[in-house]
Amino acid sequence: MSRSPQVGIADGNGWRDHLAERADAIKSAGRWRSTRTYDSLGPSGTLDHGPDPVVTFASNDYLGLSSHPAVIEAASAATHRWGTGAGASRLICGTRPVHDELQAELADWKHTEAALVFPTGFAANLGVLTVLGGPGVRIVSDELNHASIIDGARLAGAEVAIYPHLDLAAASALITEWPGRSVLVTDAVFSMDGDAVDMEEAVERCAQLGAALVVDEAHSVWGPNLSGPAGPLDAPPVVRVGTLSKSLGAMGGFVAGPRAVIDLLVNAARPFIFSTGLSPGDAAAALAALHLVRSPEGRALVRRVRAHTDRLTPNHPSPIVPVIIGDEHRAVAASEDLLDLGYWVPAIRPPTVAPGTSRLRITLSAAHDDEHIDGLLAALDRLGLR
Template sequence: MNRERGDWPAWLHGRLSTIRDQGRWRAHREFDAFGPRGGLVEEDGTHRKVLSFASNDYLGLSIHPAVIAAAHSALDRWGTGSGASRLVTGDRPVHEELELELADWKQTDRAVLFPTGFATNLGVLSTLGGPGVTIVSDELNHASIIDGARLARAHVAIFPHGDLPALEAVVADAPGPVIVVADTVFSMDGDALDVVAVADICRRHRALLVLDEAHAVLGPHPTPVDLVDLEVVRVGTLSKTLGSLGGFAACSSAVADLLVNAARSAIFTTGLSPADAAAGLAAIRVLRSPEGAELCRTLRRHVDQLLPGHPSPIIPVVMGDERRAVAAAAALLEQGLLVPAIRPPTVAPGSSRLRVTVSAAHTDDEVARLVGALAALDTEVPSP
């Protein structure tokens, strides 16, 4: 809508009315929960106990005793916050220890911490991109990638989701330096990138590759052989599989030094809290242990209960119409199951859906209960 100078109340009212009329109204809701499985959800002033299939805490590490203990210990030693940006106040020892562990886990020279995964993509793309650079991005990439590419002031080329011939054609035709960026698991469809094939395209055309591995708990897990002879930045988050908060870029020493000196989303913001860093460090150590391998096997089993062979714990049930998706989520909530309805602009118009996520913290019986409830909705879980 047009807005007259200074007529902000009318513009705000009009914008909000448009959102309501489109059936896209959202509001935060209270959810008093311990871990990913469930808790008390507030609806219209009353609280209801629900089983949640909405969390990205895929292994339940946010409530792991070792992770909680590490956060407590960090609070006792360093307090609640970092005080200022890392370059101003310096790191606590746990920040450096975490970066070393991340680099070892991802098999890169270095890793650089950011306060969130969103801030990591903003920092990586705006630092490595710029005028004269072409950023080639999958059309279903996360919003943080989209915004990072915009901030880079580079030329941005979008290729159809998962279309490798189209990707190669765009990369081959780009006139200058090229960055290819993609999620390795896409957050709304739960499908996986062919990392090896994309890496081969980048290798042939000497493109830099940025992989966002935020949801890749079950893979893909590229090896150094898959990524040999490439400049690669592996973006990750502490906020999902690792049950804490924060983001990181695992990369070469040269890229790490550049991010420390030029990434505005790290330089001009307060550093990650010591407690979050300590929790993330403990969670990685659990993940890399035999216990972590067993948690991943449990998660794999739960995914296969819903959709055998699906590559991730994100399972979309596409309803199409926005109101139908909202009604389905409400019907599940009446049965004590919290499954979010995802609508535009998060997904494209006409593809509104239920976004089911399972966790290793769920039991087999709880997942079976969800399967039965979805079957009664007169809809289908997609084929793998």
């Protein structure tokens, strides 16, 4: 016989108050967020059902491939052939021929023995770090690494050591003092500052110290990059993590590296084993986008977004250009002022960035035209933001 719950716990064990208190704390700190609806195909659309179009400089669709006709057609054709979802995890019955094709192309692109596709880039980082980490391993991580790297390191059950941003000498010291195996993990391009690691130095230091290297290339558009295999077969692994959702304009993530690492991920990476496989449409879209990236058209798109970036900040290493404001409220106000002028550049504030470093994060895309860039520069000048 079922028993009705004891509501003598009048407030549900304090949950109602707890949730309200947490929400109030965020609101009182001025950090409450909500999603905004952007209706667009490409860089211009309507925001929150407003009447006037705005141009976004917030998307990570760096090459504009999410709206490329060939990418859309590939997703449509795959969906008609295999359906909207994979139906199961990849190890059960969720692997389709397009997954195999995509992985082979990714491995060739990244000059590695093999590659493995995950449902998201976040899942890819969780998978690789929890498999390479563990008891007796030290994960040495840049202090500004992406949240997925931070969470993967925490879940790995390894010793975690943080080094100052881009200070590879400090990272080497943390590796040297550890008696066991080490993994150096770093973003290639950092998502909030748009700066980049010295990839050659990172590879050289790891090879000298016998440490594995994991590089998250999610925001790499024209580099830094690894040009080929790193070291002999018995060298510590160099593992390249990437996303299908930024420069490739689709959805998903991947890990590329030595066959031994990829085979182990298939058998031990929980985000791979226990997640439904990437949808066939997303896999096909990513494959079509990758073909474009590796073509003359793709190289022209890279040159275009680089030219846009140089108009804001010459020789900047990525299409991510921060405008540091500092105060959170001023950053939000600056974002709203830009929006009033027709340009959507969201404010980035704690906890995404450190207190006192709130900013506007401008991201450039090959989908922007010269008129978009002209307008943004004029708006920034008008508001005294550059």
